[in-house]
Amino acid sequence: MKAWRFYGFNDMRLEDVPAPVRAPGQVLVEPLFVQPSVTEAQLARGIPTLALDRIKRRLETEAPVQLFGHEFCARVLESDAASRFHVGDRVAARAKLPCGKCPLCKSERSELCRKGPVIGFDLPGCFSEIASIPEIALVKVDDRISDSEAACLQSLSDSVAAVETAQLRIADSVVIFGQGSMGLECLQIARLSGAGQVITVDVRDEACEISRELGADHALNARACDVVEAIRDLTDGNGADVVFECAGGSPKQGLAGNQTLLQALETTRSGGKIIGVSWFGAPLLLNIDLLRERSLRYLFPDISTQAHLAHTVQLVASGRVRLKATITHVLSGIESVPRAFEITANKGKYKAINPAQVMMRPPEA
Numbered sequence: 001m002k003a004w005r006f007y008g009f010n011d012m013r014l015e016d017v018p019a020p021v022r023a024p025g026q027v028l029v030e031p032l033f034v035q036p037s038v039t040e041a042q043l044a045r046g047i048p049t050l051a052l053d054r055i056k057r058r059l060e061t062e063a064p065v066q067l068f069g070h071e072f073c074a075r076v077l078e079s080d081a082a083s084r085f086h087v088g089d090r091v092a093a094r095a096k097l098p099c100g101k102c103p104l105c106k107s108e109r110s111e112l113c114r115k116g117p118v119i120g121f122d123l124p125g126c127f128s129e130i131a132s133i134p135e136i137a138l139v140k141v142d143d144r145i146s147d148s149e150a151a152c153l154q155s156l157s158d159s160v161a162a163v164e165t166a167q168l169r170i171a172d173s174v175v176i177f178g179q180g181s182m183g184l185e186c187l188q189i190a191r192l193s194g195a196g197q198v199i200t201v202d203v204r205d206e207a208c209e210i211s212r213e214l215g216a217d218h219a220l221n222a223r224a225c226d227v228v229e230a231i232r233d234l235t236d237g238n239g240a241d242v243v244f245e246c247a248g249g250s251p252k253q254g255l256a257g258n259q260t261l262l263q264a265l266e267t268t269r270s271g272g273k274i275i276g277v278s279w280f281g282a283p284l285l286l287n288i289d290l291l292r293e294r295s296l297r298y299l300f301p302d303i304s305t306q307a308h309l310a311h312t313v314q315l316v317a318s319g320r321v322r323l324k325a326t327i328t329h330v331l332s333g334i335e336s337v338p339r340a341f342e343i344t345a346n347k348g349k350y351k352a353i354n355p356a357q358v359m360m361r362p363p364e365a
């Protein structure tokens, strides 16, 4: 089969390799739609973010190695006889898996386990013609969801976990910095979870427009106004009950650095919550006394569980969460995977909202 293998940072090659042999507890699948996550697109270039050290070590000791590809929709080719999945089913996955053995996993708190493997980082993902994926990672995709939308379910399940972490109360005011895919997902899930006024922030007009379409009461363009002042005005000088920070990261990739986190701290009401969704890729200098003085809670999402992933299927199948408007770039054929990495690593430059998707095997002409 053909698979993309990494020889180093900025060095991925499409090669013929032996097809994977399915182990018990795994499901053999044919990837249909795959997208690199923003994190993967940065890691492929050696840009500091989550898990860079782990990927660097694998490249140094195991290259060539199949990496990345945890956001996908695939079709089942083969599974255990007693499996929940049958040949022909479409499936999507969550990425971070529980180990199943530690005290947290054994006491039904597997969302807190960090000892299990991550698909695409520790196990091969779906940038190949065939992949073997642990069954515990998978969910069946409803017929009402397209292949393209299903490839977004992994990120959506992380957004569900992020909003759950906020434990919104009915009518809470919500601010969301960043209207990329996760910001737009958090917007829609917060709406469904009882949020009152929802204010979103981005620096791209097109992202602000989609944000309004998907339910934001106010979509502020941070290039056109003083965001901190505007949010204070919209919340009667108080700040918001809950602020999601989904914009931070390397300015080289068009992200906001730590500026949006500082703005988030300034626009959260006393005792309010900041949910940290972004990865910054470098240590930050923060005046913790500001948080202490105003009793701010800076919280981070748990990893998404099977229950979160199953919920995403219901959200999208029923039309309560809309993903189509966020999918801006769809490429055709396994050869176009590097282009998808390029677009996803530079979403600002290419005016992409969701990561660029690859239809792995285009329909024959």
Ligand SMILES: [Zn+2]
Residues within 6 Å of the ligand: 098, 099, 100, 101, 102, 103, 104, 105, 110, 113, 114, 115, 116
């Ligand atoms: Zn565990």
